[in-house]
Amino acid sequence: MLCLGVETSCDETAVAVVEDGRRIRSNLIWSQIDKHQKFGGVVPELAARCHLEVISRLTAEALEQAAVAPEEIDLVAATYGPGLIGGLLVGLSMAKALSLAWQVPFVGVNHVEGHIYANFLAHPDLEPPLLCLTVSGGHTQLVLMPEHGHYELLGQTRDDAAGEAFDKVARVLSLGYPGGPHLDRLAQTGRPTLMLVQHDALAGTYDFSFSGLKTAVVNLVHNLKQKGEPVPAADVAASFQRQVVSILLDRAFRALAATKVKTLVLSGGVAANSELRTRFAAEAEARGVKLYYPPLSLCTDNAAMIAACGYFQWLRKGASPLALAANPRLRFEPPLVGAGKNNP
Ligand code: ATP
Ligand code: MG
Numbered sequence: 001m002l003c004l005g006v007e008t009s010c011d012e013t014a015v016a017v018v019e020d021g022r023r024i025r026s027n028l029i030w031s032q033i034d035k036h037q038k039f040g041g042v043v044p045e046l047a048a049r050c051h052l053e054v055i056s057r058l059t060a061e062a063l064e065q066a067a068v069a070p071e072e073i074d075l076v077a078a079t080y081g082p083g084l085i086g087g088l089l090v091g092l093s094m095a096k097a098l099s100l101a102w103q104v105p106f107v108g109v110n111h112v113e114g115h116i117y118a119n120f121l122a123h124p125d126l127e128p129p130l131l132c133l134t135v136s137g138g139h140t141q142l143v144l145m146p147e148h149g150h151y152e153l154l155g156q157t158r159d160d161a162a163g164e165a166f167d168k169v170a171r172v173l174s175l176g177y178p179g180g181p182h183l184d185r186l187a188q189t190g191r192p193t194l195m196l197v198q199h200d201a202l203a204g205t206y207d208f209s210f211s212g213l214k215t216a217v218v219n220l221v222h223n224l225k226q227k228g229e230p231v232p233a234a235d236v237a238a239s240f241q242r243q244v245v246s247i248l249l250d251r252a253f254r255a256l257a258a259t260k261v262k263t264l265v266l267s268g269g270v271a272a273n274s275e276l277r278t279r280f281a282a283e284a285e286a287r288g289v290k291l292y293y294p295p296l297s298l299c300t301d302n303a304a305m306i307a308a309c310g311y312f313q314w315l316r317k318g319a320s321p322l323a324l325a326a327n328p329r330l331r332f333e334p335p336l337v338g339a340g341k342n343n344p
């Protein structure tokens with residue numbers, strides 16, 4: 001079964017063709033980063049207009065690269081939230097129009113659930129039950145997935161998402177936008193010796209908090225600048241990254257021990273982080289846990305993950321109504337497990 005996926009929730013226009021939810025036939029991404037760079041962040045109006053300009057051409061190219069004729073497509077999937085409303089509307093309208101024109105079912109996909117499905121593309125043998133740590137620009141969640149489409153929330157961030165913290169710290173260190181990859185690179189040249197926060201206030205829970213760490217960096221840099229002293233940017237980056245990864249490791253591996261689940265998957269843009277990958281791999285090996293993460297290209301936003309997620313959703317629940325509205329604040333909030341225990 002061939003699914004065409006469309007992703008336009010942020011600043012990447014993406015269209016992909018995926019076979020049976022597992023095999024990528026084409027996966028095109030048109031990044032607008034250069035358009036937003038001079039503003040230091042995504043400008044929603046500009047993003048929507050850019051999506052509109054390229055989406056038709058990108059769709060034609062995705063079909064061409066997959067060597068697939070429009071009439072061979074069986075299903076169309078698009079992100080309907082969360083994200084920027086203007087962008088979501090472009091992708092969603094495109095997908096609905098194609099569904100009508102080609103007379104095939106349409107499926108609306110939750111972007112954050114889509115990130116998890118990047119793993120099913122990368123690893124043909126991967127099957128639930130599994131534990132998933134999602135670390136993206138807007139989300140940080142630890143989710144138990146007993147089977148396809150079923151999720152139980154173990155913990156989530158109380159304030160900033162991991163990616164958001166990376167981006168803000170990178171900005172304070174003047175590393176450019178988006179900051180995560182820059183900070184990752186710089187950290188490799190630094191020493192992680194600065195104690196930015198003294199203790200983990202949410203230790204013992206499965207929740208996350210990164211705003212204290214972020215503020216510690218902001219204050220440190222501010223104080224050094226005021227005193228006219230040089231900022232040891234590489235050491236700050238390495239220390240920040242060390243602490244973020246330590247918190248993520250602690251939550252994920254405690255949850256694995258508690259649930260006795262033996263498979264851990266990482267998803268979202270921060271899963272591209274080199275220290276995160278190395279330390280998670282070492283810990284997984286030591287604890288006999290199977291660790292999966294997507295290749296770098298599938299960690300950040302793409303349409304193949306939306307097509308994969310859409311396919312598995314269609315198998316379970318069938319098509320979405322064509323009246324499905326874009327939802328900028330769509331939640332991915334599965335039922336909370338052990339609420340009292342995790343959130344004292
Ligand atoms: P969401 O999926 O929650 O709506 P998003 O789509 O903006 O948010 P993603 O595309 O999953 O998020 O990931 C982008 C984030 O990943 C950015 O915050 C970026 O800085 C971060 N990131 C990318 N590469 C790395 C890296 N190597 N190290 C740390 N962070 C990274
Ligand atoms: Mg992006």
Ligand code: FE
Nearest residue numbers: 111136300301
């Ligand atoms: Fe994303």
